[in-house]
Amino acid sequence: MIDRSLLREDPEAVREALDNRGADVDLDELIEIDEHWRELKARGDELRHERNQVTERIGSLVAKGKQDEKDEAIEESKELKAEIEDVEAEATELGDELRERMLEVPQIPDESVPLGLDERHNVEDRRWGFDDLRVDADEITPHYELGEELDIIDEERGAKTTGSGFYFLKGDGARLEHALIQFMMDIHREQGYVDLFPPVPVTSKSMRGTGQLPKFADDAYRLGGSNDEEYEDDDLWLCPTAEVPVTNMYADEILLTDDLPLKHQAYTPNFRREAGEHGTETRGIVRVHQFNKVELVNFVEPEDSYDRLESLLDEAEEVLRQLELPYRILELCTGDLTFASAKTYDIEVWAPGDDMDDGPEEGGRWLEVSSASNFEDFQARRAGLRYRPERHESAEYLHTLNASGLALPRVMVAILEYHQNEDGTVTIPEALQPYMGGQEVIEGHEKVGESALGAGEQE
């Protein structure tokens, strides 16, 4: 949530920022509601002040036993009460509407964010690992074909048990998934992160705290209710990213500077509806309804947040460097920022298996495996995340940041494609081998369960 006082003091700055985002917000109406609300609030406070004085008088009249004066004062108080009710009913209604609308106003981009309408205007900062590529993209089998050949990814049966967009990992595929999670978390623990294993369902209140609600209800899976129906604060949703439980973990709390910076990492499965996202660009496991992810969440003092963003990006990149996977860093433009973010870097790994138009000249394509974002105090305001700058001072909103560290399926895609060998096997990156019990190559295995489908080989 943006600061209301900014809206009052410098509405034009807010307007410009929202225009740069391409956000559709009726600012004038918002300002008008705010002004009207303040008038009513002032009037209500005044009336309450009067009544408080009368009530106080009644107390002393009762003590003195002045019956007549007391009855008179009670009459006066009753009249004030009725008036207060009228004024405050209107003020509450407006206040609620204001709050609701404020929840739909996106974050103001940082000044350093490049101007632009959409992803075409994102700026590529740099690339890593392209100097000495180990493969030629033309000769790479896409992960969904390879996964089937090696019998490590089973999309069909995932669709059978659960639905399209869900898949089984089998054998070395499943083992690779577990290995990657442990591997990533070990890296980040070295970087000073404290592990968390959060609850997977989260409340509407939490979803609102990080910015998924109210605008993006359709992206998430709701438990026990239709997405179209009204929801309550306590209703549950399946975690769309560990950012939600972890950021909201300290909701309505006040931290001390000694606690900051606070760095948490959490592995969770993530669930997203991804409505309408089907086609050649999403074949295989690059866009699925359930995927695992290690998430990095930072709570910092405001003046540190932009330095922290650079470090956070580096902490996420470290995973790809150790996996020897080529990648690039994008700086998202104003129009491509997510709702809550003031500045975002994307990390895109190179997946050479499918040649796409917007991929690099070497062929293949880019896959987003992490977004590192500074939300400044946007989530802190919504979730009530504060800290005390000095022990004796009053509490202020802190800044939150997060980055994936990293999204598992796409990293797996990159490994299966970039570390693929000519004979159709996959070399496990050296740093990951200890997590696979020393195994160096994924060779696939005899098909499991094929006989049940009538395709089994007879001995």
Added chain:
RNA sequence: GCCAGGAUGGCCGAACGGUAAGGCGCACGCCUGGAAAGCGUGUUCCCUUUGGGAUUCUGGGUUCAAAUCCCAGUCCUGGCGCCA
């Protein structure tokens, strides 16, 4: 799931329906040669800030007036039950 008890500031903890005690921590000031002690101030939110309003878990209700009484809910603790 059932029964009982509980929720008050950063922390602890009082309050016959009538101004929300007191203590601790922390910071600053006074005092001091310096410190401790002592004294003072501050340590939620909102508004139009020399002022006012709200705030005793949340939401309703009774009342001129609710931390206090009533109803509903959330969470915590204990006991019983169930359970991987």
